[in-house]
Amino acid sequence: MELTEDDIQPQMNRRRPGQSSITTPRNEKDRVMIQSGTEFGVTLGTPIGLVVLNEDQRPKDYGDKTMDLYPRPSHADWTYLEKYGVKASSGGGRSSARETIGRVAAGTIAEKYLKLAYGIEITAFVQSVGSVHLFPPTPEYPTPSQNPAFLELVNTINRETVDKFLPVRCPDEEVTQKMTDYIAGFKERNDSIGGTVTCVIRNLPSGLGEPCFDKLEAELAHAMLSIPATKGFEFGSGFGGCEIPGSIHNDPFIRATDTPATDTGAARTGIPRPKLTTKTNNSGGVQGGISNGAPVYFRTAFKPPATISQAQTTATYDGESEGVLAAKGRHDPCVVPRAVPIVEAMAALVIMDALMQQMARHEARRHLPPLKQTVPPSENGVSMGGN
Amino acid sequence: MELTEDDIQPQMNRRRPGQSSITTPRNEKDRVMIQSGTEFGVTLGTPIGLVVLNEDQRPKDYGDKTMDLYPRPSHADWTYLEKYGVKASSGGGRSSARETIGRVAAGTIAEKYLKLAYGIEITAFVQSVGSVHLFPPTPEYPTPSQNPAFLELVNTINRETVDKFLPVRCPDEEVTQKMTDYIAGFKERNDSIGGTVTCVIRNLPSGLGEPCFDKLEAELAHAMLSIPATKGFEFGSGFGGCEIPGSIHNDPFIRATDTPATDTGAARTGIPRPKLTTKTNNSGGVQGGISNGAPVYFRTAFKPPATISQAQTTATYDGESEGVLAAKGRHDPCVVPRAVPIVEAMAALVIMDALMQQMARHEARRHLPPLKQTVPPSENGVSMGGN
Amino acid sequence: MELTEDDIQPQMNRRRPGQSSITTPRNEKDRVMIQSGTEFGVTLGTPIGLVVLNEDQRPKDYGDKTMDLYPRPSHADWTYLEKYGVKASSGGGRSSARETIGRVAAGTIAEKYLKLAYGIEITAFVQSVGSVHLFPPTPEYPTPSQNPAFLELVNTINRETVDKFLPVRCPDEEVTQKMTDYIAGFKERNDSIGGTVTCVIRNLPSGLGEPCFDKLEAELAHAMLSIPATKGFEFGSGFGGCEIPGSIHNDPFIRATDTPATDTGAARTGIPRPKLTTKTNNSGGVQGGISNGAPVYFRTAFKPPATISQAQTTATYDGESEGVLAAKGRHDPCVVPRAVPIVEAMAALVIMDALMQQMARHEARRHLPPLKQTVPPSENGVSMGGN
């Protein structure tokens, strides 16, 4: 596959701090360099090494002495000490959100493949900040998955559109403005606030995800909850779906009319799309842990950042005394706008893994003689049933 | 470790259908037999084989012909066909909830160890059924994690108490009655409804969970979303926590006063509890992906069961025509009461794995000569920092 | 894939004890039954469960009391106790060669696929018993890999031929007779003897095996040394190849003339064979850990069985006293004839894994647009370079 730094850098820039006045002003340039695995702009099949130098190291937010005496509240300083028995001067070590830079870099490579070969599109956007929601529950639509406006967004949203709504990345003029003001209020008060990010995966082949323990939603949940500061995950109708009767929640099957995007490998090699799709999509594109070909969508919750400039009372490492901490400088009052490319990257890595597993199975099946009474394997791709 | 069928059977019974009039009347006796791995009631260290014979096989709910023509809505019939290219006569194959019986059986063995060696207690209960919530959000307590009554429950709930609130397993007289009536209404209407199950893990050592990708909450989310019919996962303050300011959401450290239960291995071998705990517990016992010794709690969402006796319009496998399906017989209108032991079992398996990983690390560290300037390893256990 | 017990049973029979007077007379019928994973004789893609009931359980060879007091020399009784701290009454537990029955059963399924889809043929035979060798080193041919007769055998041997040389399975009239008499002598003396088994894999696609740690020969070595009673592994020129100058040992490339067998999936779907092969084959079909399309061959060493009827002096478990052990009844004086199907099965499992890994990679590559200046991917299979 053709691959250069130019394929990777755009998502690095979307993740980078300092994109606007409401995010942290630290300016990490985050230039990525490919160290190995490509030659003349083409991947060699061998591992790809990437390096991003950290040009703007963070000074100790609380001053050295403070960090030595106090574990920061709701940070990982204390748990890292409990786990490893050694206190690194950087506190919670690899729990820093800086670690996500590698995830985004790796994710872009997976994304390029998924787009090129299958036309798969992965787009995340901010769905809520604090109590400001893009699709607040209403009597008519208790969850977004019931709301036609949400489903329309699921079917059409793309990154270009999302980035028109900077700095918050919530794709609605009015709501994004409301969120911007809302976050500014928290910044003003030296406080912070959380939010949720929704991610949509379109043109996914059917058949991805492994039964029982490695269902597609289980792998996605694992990936999302591994991102720092996350508190929850829901897919399809999610928590709201628990409150809808089964008679409404069930997704009836209908004949699919989709055709693959014409400029992708799927079209090039003639992979057919599944014959069926669902009329509603409370399933979020996954049934029994396996993708059904409809758009997959899920939502991830991010807590308010723990580093705030307000004074907080807490205990020393030895528990012997109490003290007051307040972070110096300005900090990110809300992480969700920058979390958008991180969510996209982790989603791409999960899908790439699931696709490789299903590809191996499909390729294995393709070389067998045809069986009577079973669905013939599709000649050219992963989606293979229903023909 | 001592182990007989009697250690395993109680949870099998709690999972079993037919426990009350509001759950499915099928009577699967679900007797477990140990096939290998123990001798004279003691585990041999070798793999433990368990068998549960299925004495009451489910007849085809929709009749043979129907199952051949139509994929059931929101079941896995269609996605299994798409994945494997072969249609089993049982439809979605291993996506049946019957599969969870093995999880519960295995989980009980992990639970016995965790209880015996560390005094770890794992208890799940029903927190909501449809729109009936045990801790509905109020202006004062926007999420349960802010509610003192919820935190009290987290600190005290146990299985004996939960089972006093049969058939629903929601530990509140009034709410459990309301839920019972509510479910009965759905049953009456041949409909179904979802709900949520909260699980609490107490006396967990600190230091469990791996940084970055295999954070404790990521593993728990993976496990929970692998249970059939789940739609979401949140831990600690969860989705509600996104709406609370950081200044309130942060958990200040305070000196811990906990002592280990006296009849456990932890007490026997003198494992100290961590020196610190947190005043509030929005972190849900996990910071930076690693347990801090405080109670871990999380909530899992279950959708309304897909099999209902109402008529539903859907498409045939080939997408050529439409038809109407209605399940025969009576079906479980709400799965959450029976999901309680399944959630507990999966939690136990995750904790057992995390504990084994940390044990290997801790044991490795215990044999090294002491280092200057670092926390000495605890002499006897997993919790090892802060002394 | 079509699959019934009839595909599995023949290899079970070849492994079974009691095939001739020189192997152990215990008659284990070893009937295999498929429990799950197929329907109407076709695999469903889900896990395949197999059961073989043990109809002829081995009585305690040394009497109960003896087994309680003494760890049998060169058995695993002592090390299992050291590992698990619990002494099972069966002694070394899962170290019994009975355990290989599951390997053979699973291997036959892999073998059927490999044969059907790629025409891959896996054949093992006995190359030496004690000091009786099929290809003893000569001044002209210091190792078999230099010997044209050996290379001819590598290119042509199959199971039907091997089984003409029962009971020893060494494909040479004279040598097999010599081995039979030689083993009979050990049986007479209540003693035992070891031997070596060579295995040949033909029609293997090129490109199998992962660089660095999971080279094809590393995986094969792992698999072979996991078989009970094995002591060594060599592939291609092996230990003897260390004694040949590089100028002779190097395998020059020449144009290949092979064509795939006409009745296989490879022919059916038009997979091309590699354009090059090697003139000699000291590489054993593997270069840099990756198959090159030439026949893969390797040899595995089996020690003399530890259970003999001669009296042996040894120590009690507590080391306090000595005693004399002698096994009752008649025991297998040489395991290599029965090891033949076990070696084949483990080889098939390794190849199946390597093929699945390469299939995923190949299928992934097939959907990308063509690149300039690189070898175009083969349209239909795993072997893909050199076109």
Place this chain on the structure above:
Amino acid sequence: MELTEDDIQPQMNRRRPGQSSITTPRNEKDRVMIQSGTEFGVTLGTPIGLVVLNEDQRPKDYGDKTMDLYPRPSHADWTYLEKYGVKASSGGGRSSARETIGRVAAGTIAEKYLKLAYGIEITAFVQSVGSVHLFPPTPEYPTPSQNPAFLELVNTINRETVDKFLPVRCPDEEVTQKMTDYIAGFKERNDSIGGTVTCVIRNLPSGLGEPCFDKLEAELAHAMLSIPATKGFEFGSGFGGCEIPGSIHNDPFIRATDTPATDTGAARTGIPRPKLTTKTNNSGGVQGGISNGAPVYFRTAFKPPATISQAQTTATYDGESEGVLAAKGRHDPCVVPRAVPIVEAMAALVIMDALMQQMARHEARRHLPPLKQTVPPSENGVSMGGN
């Protein structure tokens, strides 16, 4: 654990080319730098990043054009092309022996731990070069494992002694001189020769290695055969052991008199050595795949290096024509002296993994209440049976 570059560099130097006139004169300085995972000379428990800059890049041995047209005989150029479908200008990519530098660096860290905590000593030496053997088979001692001189070496050899026999690292004055002259002859003739390396692991706890598929010898074989240029592996009596009667091959148990080295963690924390050992050691310290506490020893075969300056006829990539290749410059005529630290490193990594697995099991067992009728767990270490 304390760790600096000084712990790692010595083995890098032993692996480095250019150590004597009979090895390759390229001078790679191979300075290792720790990038992450330690602070103030102490490991943090987090991953340790190491960098070795390549200061002396190899020029194209055959000239650019030649490498473009011809796959080098018995190199991985051809198989890498077959696997990945893309030809890197460096030919066989990661199949270069340069890759082993990372293995040696990582291995030293494992070795330091094993020595410090358990007194485990890992020493490899050259046992044969071409037809020159340290312990050639004799009528009296058909295999080294029967030879008291070999067993004495197994019990006493250490790295300091081995390095007294530079450049060949065969611990015998006379044999090492013979090997030196022998290799010089191959160098003279622009040819190359192989050899074997024996490795001894002493003070290993009993109980290491997993039953069935991941036996200790299977893991060691996997590791050894993953080293470039290896052709075979044998442990204990090895291939020669196949030719000894069982009555001689069996290792009788005797009471052990070993005591742990006094300056190690094993002594510090009072880990008892096993009560039994074996009188002979044809088992190579492993029975049923599990270590028994006696010295583990095994031998690995290395082929003659493929790069020689003699002219060799071979085919072009497309198979259309033939040509003659001859490497420019001087090349390593025999790799075994430099392979010594690589074998040690890979052995250390395997043992470290096996130890971590057993530690987790042992630590788990230590917290359970005592059982009647079973061996009580050792209070302080991995070796736990037989007390």
